[in-house]
Amino acid sequence: ETGVTQTPRHLVMGMTNKKSLKCEQHLGHNAMYWYKQSAKKPLELMFVYSLEERVENNSVPSRFSPECPNSSHLFLHLHTLQPEDSALYLCASSQVGQGAGYGYTFGSGTRLTVV
Amino acid sequence: AQKVTQAQTEISVVEKEDVTLDCVYETRDTTYYLFWYKQPPSGELVFLIRRNSFDEQNEISGRYSWNFQKSTSSFNFTITASQVVDSAVYFCALRGSGTYKYIFGTGTRLKVLA
Numbered sequence: 001e002t003g004v005t006q007t008p009r010h011l012v013m014g015m016t017n018k019k020s021l022k023c024e025q026h027l028g029h030n031a032m033y034w035y036k037q038s039a040k041k042p043l044e045l046m047f048v049y050s051l052e053e054r055v056e057n058n059s060v061p062s063r064f065s066p067e068c069p070n071s072s073h074l075f076l077h078l079h080t081l082q083p084e085d086s087a088l089y090l091c092a093s094s095q096v097g098q099g100a101g102y103g104y105t106f107g108s109g110t111r112l113t114v115v
Numbered sequence: 116a117q118k119v120t121q122a123q124t125e126i127s128v129v130e131k132e133d134v135t136l137d138c139v140y141e142t143r144d145t146t147y148y149l150f151w152y153k154q155p156p157s158g159e160l161v162f163l164i165r166r167n168s169f170d171e172q173n174e175i176s177g178r179y180s181w182n183f184q185k186s187t188s189s190f191n192f193t194i195t196a197s198q199v200v201d202s203a204v205y206f207c208a209l210r211g212s213g214t215y216k217y218i219f220g221t222g223t224r225l226k227v228l229a
Binding site for chain 2: 004040042048107
């Protein structure tokens with residue numbers, strides 16, 4: 001496989017459930033990102049991991065918990081979500097550092113519905 | 116503060132028409148990068164172009180062209196002879212120097228009708 005792969009593509013969960021989103025990149029990039037895309041709102045950066053360390057957390061509620069076990073994998077653990085958390089969650093990766101273009105490669109996203 | 120404005124929420128054109136998508140940005144950085152991404156119905160954002168702040172040359176790639184004007188803080192995207200496959204949401208984005216963070220616009224939904 002190439003590029004950035006996200007699973008599952010669709011997820012419906014109740015407010016008391018615990019689930020995880022998975023992202024895997026096959027590009028040799030050293031940074032990974034979670035973005036949230038809600039209807040009629042700009043993409044919101046949630047988390048950034050560079051060299052497997054979290055470098056940015058944009059005041060995301062604690063019901064979202066990221067995990068980056070290595071440079072190729074990124075998880076978003078979800079628990080006790082609210083209906084307003086329903087959105088498309090996009091994972092991206094990039095190469096950062098000297099000479100890097102900082103361009104993102106995005107996955108296809110996980111469409112999350114909280115009921 | 117940094118900001119990207121895509122004032123056009125939705126545009127509909129008939130196939131083979133030319134269409135321009137507008138992007139206006141705000142930043143105090145002297146070095147910055149501008150991007151356009153395409154989001155087809157499948158969901159993933161596809162990278163189209165990157166332009167850095169000290170390169171104002173316009174660029175053409177097939178039916179796509181980009182007009183970067185620092186004087187008006189604009190980075191507009193034109194599709195010539197549009198096709199149905201161009202139907203998608205297009206996002207303009209800004210990244211300042213020394214940061215991982217992109218600032219995205221709200222996107223413009225383009226519908227190309229056969």
